[in-house]
Amino acid sequence: MTIDVYWRIGMSGDHASLRTPKVRNRGDWGGLGPGNIAPAVRGGQPDGYAYIDHAAAVAKASEAAGFLGGLLPSFPGTEDPWALSAALARETSTYRFMVAFQPGFLHPLQAARMSASLQRATGGRLVYNIISGGGGPAQLWWGDKVDHDDRYARTSEFLDVLKGVWRGEPHDVDGRFFTTRGAALPDHLTGEPFPEIYFSGSSAAAVNAAGLHADYYLSWLEPFGDLARKFDGVREHAAKLGRTPKFAVRIDVLARHTEEAAWAEIEKGWRHVDPAVATRQARGDSVGAARIKGWVPDTITGYRDVEVQPNVWAGFSLLRGGPAFGLVGSYEQVAQRLDELLDLGVDAFILAGNPHLEEAYRVGEEVLPLLGRSRFTQPRAVREPAPVA
């Protein structure tokens, strides 16, 4: 079996690099200051390009650099992955669109129709990242009142309905969350491959819900021991359901030709970090998903304080929005760490780095070959769209 390697795409602009963590100059999130790209300012006016034009470049770069596709995350205040995938469908040929979505926001028949049409538009390149929602205020922002454990039950029912209607046979459901009568995809939307499912969440409720549906359990990077324990927990629980789970890890990467050069990059970004903010995050007081409490000292004075094990750095969330942990080091070191994760049983990586465009080339050219490209699933057109009858 080969390893699937994806490269994330930024969903709310991007930075020129982590050296300028506060300046989001790619896209229109940063106020079109000097050096803004997509749109750029020409003759005193925005030039009419938009972030989509840069996102298209990132997707093409990911494709060219040997990645299978990209994760399109979804948060309040970011672009929507369905809309972005629909727009970019025809500008790439092998790039797989891993669309992050929460089952509560769309009716399952609607999601089935969108998915089937996207499969037809892309030639079968849609992948799901199913998120059941961490809860808290963000869930209510989305207009979702369902409780944590119920959300997993809803996810499970949602995927039951989605898979049920996919085959095009009339489908009746009397569920807790959804009801259908004779629901089915219309004839000419059937016959498309069902998208692979990357399932976020590894609580007992999550593993139960994922039971019959998940192809991959997706986790953010954590210190390797914790990750191994998490995998063991999922394996144990899945075994009771008669399943052998596959694992995927979402990892930020900052790799350079030497370890020193990599840390020098971090140091340049770290100059913009407020130590008080870092300490708040270390003590677990911050809002959001960057949970590093317990893994780092209570008081953070320098960037090496949050290197929790060799090359595993917990400071990424201080330099850009997103998860805290990532790998920092030479190409060889980062490749070694990825190899160690493969030894822990990882089957797929979703890698990321800022700026997404240039780092896609760098990681594709310098890091992945050290792992041995023969181990990776090679990008290829998944299949031609279903012929018109």
Place this chain on the structure above:
Amino acid sequence: MTGFLWELPTRRDGRRADPTLWRRGGFDHLHQVVDAAELSGVDGVVATYDPDGEESWIVAGGALRHTRHCRVVVEFTPSFGTPVYAAKMSLTLQRLGADRLDWLLKVDTDPEDDRRRGDRVGGAARYERAAEFLTVARGVWSGRGAAPGGFDGGEFDHHGRYFDVVAGGFDEAADGHAFPVVHLSGTSPEAIALSAAHGDVHLFSASTPDLTADVRALAAAAAQHGRTVRTGLVLPVIAREDEHEAWARVLRLWREIDPSATERELRSRARDGVLFHGFDRIGHRARAGLVGSYDQVARRLGDYTRAGIDTVVLSGHPAIEEIHRAGEHLLHLADPAGRTLRGARA
């Protein structure tokens, strides 16, 4: 100036009356149609909601990415998901398409389609839900507080019968981007009331018996809310160089369903000579539309403009050919003001 939109054939397309015989389909074909509309000077395309067709949001996303001028109208039902999600997808589409996205909310849905989706909200309650849907979608669009890329909570709250939001709002993520222009349709009192309070453009069917009266009634209802609502017409069209050629086309199509039909019988379905009631039998979604020479059809379009119609949703099959015809022969006759070269290059 009248805006001319074209209904995209999201199911399939062809030159026959029976849609099951249409051979053109899929996204390669849809993009040919979108390209035709963009190049022929059509003002926008409608990604129709068709339970048996391609999904309209996916069609709209591709259409926006591959056009510069055309507006793209996405048609969907309020039961498709949450209003927050509809607004969220729309904001991305506004960003990537330079604010060219419009909505066409289909409220009066087919009962069989409702049953499949398990949608138990029927009758007039559907209009109440649609009003709430639009209130929430507009509310989060302009609501302050959610930081781009992160989450701090917003200021928009809604506790309704169908939808809830707590501390919602897109905040500056939506700044500078227009909420989609909302198109609605229908002739029931509930439909008119919904448009009066929440619509931007109300689409009438061409079979409306007294269009002028309905347009006035809508304007009066909207005025009570201190609003104005633009009016539009859904209008299939078969226009040819001369009248005879146009009717010959109708006859050729009609004979697929009734081999003994005569041109005289068909013309009797157009009492005024141009407005033909029977398009639904020859592959169109709407019943009434225009048949005639380019001049005849253009004159009728001019009459509609004078009656207050400023948006016309055209359709024709096969779309690629009919769009070119409209662009080359019809639109500049119907709307010369916006389609005649001015200034130094004239």
